[in-house]
Each structure stands twice: as C-alpha cells, then as structure tokens.
Amino acid sequence: MVENNKQIKPIVLPKKLNVAASQNIIDAYRESLGFNGAVMFDFSNVTWAEPIGLTIISTAINRCLLSKKSTYYAPPKNDRFREYLKDMGFDNLFLNGENYFCRSTSLALRRFISFDPGYVESLVLLVENAMNLSETEKDHVNFYINELLTNCIDHSVSPIGCYICAQWHPQINEIRISVADAGIGIKESLNRYKKYGKFKSDEEAILKAIEEGVTTRKSHGGLGLSNVKRFLALNRGTLTIMSGTSKVNFYYNKIERKTHSSAIDGTVVDIRMFRGKTLSPKTRTFFS
C-alpha cells in the first residue's frame, strides 16, 4: 500500500489476540513502533480478542498517533468480531468517536490518564455480577482494582496513561481484566530507586514487584500487585504480568515464566478470575 508515494507498512495482527499469542502481539507492537512511516493496523484476520490483546494494541496505536505517524486501520473480516470491537468502544476511541452500546458482559476499552472512580465502580459492578460476590468480596475486589490502577497511573511514567478493559465469559465462568501502560516498565522503575538493588532481567524485577511492600514510592507503598496475587490465589485465578521481554504467569500453585524475543514498553497486567471459586481473604477488622 502507498500513501503519497510512500509505503504504508501493514501490521498484520494474529488471528487471536490473547495471552497465548503474546509473542505475536508484541511483534506487531514493535513492528508498528519501529517503522518510521505510515502504518496500518490490519485486523482482517482477527476473529477473537481477550482484553490483554485490545489493551496492548491500543497502546501501540496511541503511540503511533502520538508520534504523528499516519496510522490506518483495516477492519476485521469477521462480522462478529468487527461488531465486538465496536461494542468494546474501539471505534469510539480510535475511529469515529461514535456512541456505542457496551455489552452487559464487558467493560469498554478506556484510556486513563488520571484516576476515575466512576470507571472503577463500573468495573467492580461487572465483576460483582459476573462472580456473584458477597459484600466483603466486593470490597476486596474494589480494593485491588483501585490500587492496581492507581499504581499504573502513578508509577508507569507512561506518555499515554494506561488502557484498561474487561470481559466476562459467562459460558466458562471466567472474567478477564487487562491494564496496559506504555511506561518505563517494572525493571527500570525498580532500578531507578536503587532501593532493591539493580535488576538485570525483567523476570527478576517482576518477581520482586509482586512481593508485599515493594514500591517505587520514596517511602512506602506496594499494596497493589501482592494483594492482587493473594486474592487470585484464593480464587484459583491467574495473574499475568508482562514487562520488557518477560511474561510471568502466577497460578495459585505455580509460577510460569516466559521470555519473549522482543520487548514491550511498559507493563501489562492480565487478571483471570473464576466465578464460584472466590474465597474472602482473612482481613482483620482494625477499625470497628
């Protein structure tokens, strides 16, 4: 394809934008940012997307737009997926700004540049409906999501803020939430503060970041990821963290590590929870 006699680079996205295809998604991400000219995000083959795929690709598109790169879009051939993208607010964000009707099983793609309690409330409501949470569990979920987003906004040093969306799959009793930023990543973030030594690998930094009390705040903090991990372990859910070249999946009983051949800027968090498996973490009632 050409634009004013210049080549438009097609960024061909994989058929499925999911955690399993993370390498392919990151390759597309890198390709789009690495090319010094017009790019076209080619969704034509895509038939399925999990929140993680949408948030990563959204950060790539936004960064292309930010760098004043001509950015094009080839819609999916699959009608159902095209409709899904629209319902997830993709068209609204990147194409025409038109109103959309978000499905009751989703929370639309949204860009955060500052904390938005209203969106957090909607997200908790979706999780509550999906998982049939008790009041206590609802409070816990609110707590984790709230802290996760605050951390993302406060510490990522992301030029575009962060993207978030969520999807509930009632057939398999599963809910997925993904947050992606385009910041400095976990390793750089921890290394800047020198508090925990110098991390050579992204994987090492991710494993450190998940420990309770670990923070890049000058004095204290670090309630976010460790709490999410604890909650998900009780739920038998999964926490996936991608930063730099590393992807670490935290299951309730094991940790799975993977190294990608190309790096993602910033950090991506994917949360998978299951209905009917939630257990309330033991929390002491401090102020009665």
Add this chain to the structure above:
Amino acid sequence: MKININKSCGKNTVSRADGKKIYSLIVGAWHKEKQIVIDFGDISVSSISFLDEALGVLLLKYSPKDILSKIKLVNIRPFDKSVLNNIMSSRMRDNKK
C-alpha cells in the same frame, strides 16, 4: 481534637499528597492530644492512596494498640471503612516482615 477531612482537603481526597495532609495533622497532634477524631463527613473517598497515606502509614510509626486508642473515625462510609481495614491488614503484614 477533631480533623475534618472536608475542611482539610476539600474535594482533594484522591492522591497520596492529599492523604499526607491528614497524616501530618495526626502526627502533629499525636503527643498533644489524648484522642484524635477523624471526621469523614460522610464523603466517599474510595481512594486507597489517600487512605493509606492518611492512616495506613501510621502503622509504620505507631503500634496498632496506640492507633486504636488514639484515633476515632466518625462519619466514615462503610465502604471506605472496609477499604481502610484492608489497608491496615496489608500494612500489618508488611510490618511483620
């Protein structure tokens, strides 16, 4: 002594910097006052950053027993109290390390 969140912070009850104002007021009054009443005025805070910085961080300086005997929360919404209890639990686990 009474600290009114609304008067001290207005609508700024989101960031750690906002919470720090309350923390400073509490620490400043700690040895002078027998009891410090924190009046939330029934506002919805919801921000972990704010609540952690205002009250959670006290656990890094004072014992749970001292905090409970000194601090009294009034007009706090149940949701915020639950978030705060969550924060206090996390901080206490953190301290044990």
